[in-house]
Every structure is written in C-alpha cells, then in structure tokens.
Amino acid sequence: MAEIVISGGKTLSGEITVQGAKNSVLPVLAGTLLCYGESIIHNCPNISDVDTSFLILEGLGCKCKKQDSTVIVNSSAVNGYTIPDDLMRQMRSSVMFLGAIIGRTGKAVISSPGGCELGPRPIDLHLSALKKMGVTITEEHGLLCCETKNGLRGADIHLNFPSVGATENIILAAATAKGETFIHNAAREPEISDLADFLNSMGAKISGCGSDTIYISGVDKLYPTTHTIIPDRIVAATYIAAAAVTGSKITLKNTMPSHMVSCLSLFRESGCDIKALGRTLTVSAPKRLNRVPTVRSLVYPGFPTDAGPLVVAMLSLSSGTCVFVENIFENRFRYVGELNRLGTKIKTEGKIAVIEGVQSLSGANCKCTDLRGGAALVTAALAANGETQISDISHILRGYEDIVSNLSSIGADIKIV
Numbered sequence: 001m002a003e004i005v006i007s008g009g010k011t012l013s014g015e016i017t018v019q020g021a022k023n024s025v026l027p028v029l030a031g032t033l034l035c036y037g038e039s040i041i042h043n044c045p046n047i048s049d050v051d052t053s054f055l056i057l058e059g060l061g062c063k064c065k066k067q068d069s070t071v072i073v074n075s076s077a078v079n080g081y082t083i084p085d086d087l088m089r090q091m092r093s094s095v096m097f098l099g100a101i102i103g104r105t106g107k108a109v110i111s112s113p114g115g116c117e118l119g120p121r122p123i124d125l126h127l128s129a130l131k132k133m134g135v136t137i138t139e140e141h142g143l144l145c146c147e148t149k150n151g152l153r154g155a156d157i158h159l160n161f162p163s164v165g166a167t168e169n170i171i172l173a174a175a176t177a178k179g180e181t182f183i184h185n186a187a188r189e190p191e192i193s194d195l196a197d198f199l200n201s202m203g204a205k206i207s208g209c210g211s212d213t214i215y216i217s218g219v220d221k222l223y224p225t226t227h228t229i230i231p232d233r234i235v236a237a238t239y240i241a242a243a244a245v246t247g248s249k250i251t252l253k254n255t256m257p258s259h260m261v262s263c264l265s266l267f268r269e270s271g272c273d274i275k276a277l278g279r280t281l282t283v284s285a286p287k288r289l290n291r292v293p294t295v296r297s298l299v300y301p302g303f304p305t306d307a308g309p310l311v312v313a314m315l316s317l318s319s320g321t322c323v324f325v326e327n328i329f330e331n332r333f334r335y336v337g338e339l340n341r342l343g344t345k346i347k348t349e350g351k352i353a354v355i356e357g358v359q360s361l362s363g364a365n366c367k368c369t370d371l372r373g374g375a376a377l378v379t380a381a382l383a384a385n386g387e388t389q390i391s392d393i394s395h396i397l398r399g400y401e402d403i404v405s406n407l408s409s410i411g412a413d414i415k416i417v
Contacts, residue, residue, distance in 0.1 A: 042229065321356050
C-alpha cells in the first residue's frame with residue numbers, strides 16, 4: 001500500500017492554487033442528473049470521491065468525460081435508479097444522489113452510505129423530508145427502496161439540525177417537484193449556495209441560500225449549463241496550517257476569504273499575519289504560535305468541524321494550553337492517538353480535547369483514521385524532526401488533489417512511496 005513519507009523541519013515558501021471544493025462538486029455532480037444533455041463543470045478537483053461519483057453517474061446511464069479540471073456529464077440517457085452497495089460504502093456523500101435520482105426517475109434504491117467513521121450521521125433527516133415530499137420508503141435486505149408514484153411534491157420542511165447533506169438533498173429533490181418547498185433551519189454553508197447557483201443556471205427557482213430559510217419553486221424541466229465550482233475553504237485552511245506549524249510565508253491563489261472568516265480569525269489569533277487581496281491570501285507565520293484558549297466547532301458561519309483536526313495539530317506547537325470543543329461529530333478525535341505518536345500532548349474526553357503546546361515534534365509511523373485527521377497528520381509531520389511515514393492515505397486522497405506535489409512545490413520534503 002502507498003504511504004506518504006515526510007522529512008519535517010523544512011521552511012515553506014511559494015504559491016499554491018487551491019482546488020475546487022469537494023463538498024461543492026459532489027452535490028453539483030448529483031444535480032447533473034436532473035437535466036437532459038451535457039453539463040460542463042469547471043474547477044472540478046481531481047480526487048477519489050469525484051471518481052466514485054463518476055462511477056455512480058455512469059452506472060445510472062450518464063456519460064462522463066474529464067479533461068484537466070473540467071468535466072462533462074451527459075445525462076440524456078439515464079436509465080438506472082440503483083447505487084451499488086460497494087460505491088455507497090466508499091463515499092458518504094453518495095447519499096446526495098438520492099434526491100436527484102428520485103427527481104429524475106421517480107424511484108431509487110440505495111444502501112447505507114460509507115465514508116469517514118466520525119460517529120453516527122444518520123440519514124433520517126433526508127428520509128423524513130423525502131417522505132413529506134411524497135416518497136414511500138421501505139427497507140428490504142439492508143437496502144432502502146424509495147418510490148413516488150405520483151411524482152415529488154413541494155412541502156414545508158423543518159430540520160431539527162441544520163444538516164448540510166439533508167439541505168442539499170431536499171434542494172435537489174425539490175428543484176423539479178410540483179409546487180413550493182420551504183426548508184426551515186436550513187444549513188447556510190457556501191457549498192449550498194454554490195449548488196443553488198448551479199441549479200438556477202439550469203432553470204431552477206431557488207432563493208434564500210445563505211439564510212436559515214430556503215425557498216424552492218419546482219419547475220417542469222431543467223436544461224444543461226456550464227458552472228465553475230467554488231474554491232475549497234478546508235483545503236485552503238490546510239495549507240495555512242502547514243505554513244503556521246513551519247513558521248513559513250506562502251501565498252494561496254483561488255481562495256474565497258469571505259467563506260473563511262472564522263478560520264482566518266483563528267489563524268490570526270494564533271499569531272499568523274494574513275493579508276487578503278481579492279482571491280489571493282498571503283500567510284506569514286511566527287516562529288512560535290500563540291495559544292488560542294478555546295476553539296469550538298459550530299455550524300456555518302461558525303468554525304468548521306472539518307478544519308478542527310488541522311487546528312488541533314497546529315495548536316499542539318503553540319505557546320500554551322488550548323481547548324478544542326467538538327460540537328458536530330462525536331468521534332472526530334479518533335486521529336488524536338496518531339498525532340500523539342509524533343510527540344503532541346493532547347488528551348481527549350468526550351467532545352473536548354485539551355492541547356498542551358510543545359516545543360517540537362518527532363517523526364514516527366502513523367496511520368490515517370479519516371480524511372481531515374489524515375491532513376492533520378501531514379500538517380504535524382511537516383514540523384516534526386526526522387521522518388514520518390503515514391499509511392492508509394486513501395482517506396487523504398478522497399479530498400485532496402495533488403497535496404504531495406503542492407507541498408513539495410513550496411519546499412516540503414514529501415513523497416508518496
């Protein structure tokens with residue numbers, strides 16, 4: 001199996017262009033099912049979750065082509081409604097196809113989604129919303145069989161939690177449903193607004209994204225379009241964290257600083273000087289990071305849970321004791337044991353991690369537990385003395401395009417072996 005090998009302690013310098021957002025492109029690819037014809041998607045990241053999405057689309061009858069960061073999906077001949085179990089297990093976001101498949105074919109068959117094991121992430125919010133929209137759901141032999149005999153219809157839906165996935169699934173289902181749909185307590189992430197922009201360019205009528213109430217007026221038909229995916233704010237945060245732990249100065253291009261307000265505020269509090277000019281960020285880190293007393297993950301626009309592991313790794317080299325409170329996923333701290341192999345001093349109990357800043361880290365053999373935990377290991381290893389070998393890197397490749405070559409291009413001693 002491939003491993004990432006890092007010889008740490010190198011100062012970084014140079015420019016990186018940030019990829020398109022993983023959490024935006026996946027629902028957009030699902031949305032291509034709703035029209036007849038070719039949809040062109042620019043700034044599509046070259047990651048394994050996109051490859052899995054292509055396999056799902058092709059299994060449903062679409063034709064997918066990719067050239068560099070542009071993909072073309074022709075959904076004229078959709079003739080399937082089932083996502084195989086092996087593809088569902090590879091990617092949790094595969095559940096995002098549910099609303100789009102039902103919207104296109106009137107039925108869908110899926111199993112429980114896979115992806116990172118961060119604790120219970122039930123899809124009951126997705127299913128209860130679809131039931132309100134006229135979908136009958138039965139479970140047979142571990143499969144969810146969904147069908148609507150009279151077509152999807154608009155509904156007034158209140159989410160108990162502002163789930164990103166449920167919000168996006170409802171939007172995809174409601175875009176071509178009969179009547180009006182209101183989503184109350186909707187998630188407000190910029191990736192949801194990006195999905196709405198894509199669908200609206202196809203002829204959908206969606207408004208209110210970015211607020212807690214989203215309104216969708218269903219239309220009879222959607223048309224092929226061209227769309228550019230927004231930059232990935234978590235990937236941008238990863239490279240900022242890499243600069244922070246190595247006391248470096250780097251430049252990030254293709255960013256959206258307005259999407260990263262909570263992250264940038266925390267990095268500045270830790271002592272990093274960050275200048276934003278248009279879509280470019282310049283980051284200068286101090287030799288020793290300041291302690292940040294308390295960080296809490298929250299729903300957007302609060303601090304993102306996906307950036308939590310990066311910040312925990314970064315603050316392990318700060319000048320004091322910090323506390324990170326994880327409010328979204330109960331098993332998010334599975335990566336901490338691997339970080340401690342590098343010499344971090346992190347103790348966890350429940351949703352709280354106490355991080356005692358240390359002067360230095362040492363290379364070790366580590367294993368990825370999940371996507372962002374793997375990125376945290378890479379971040380810490382960049383600052384560690386000696387060599388670090390990171391295994392199970394398939395988790396990292398699910399969400400990061402060319403992370404090894406990008407870091408190598410700015411001075412890191414990193415390779416895949």
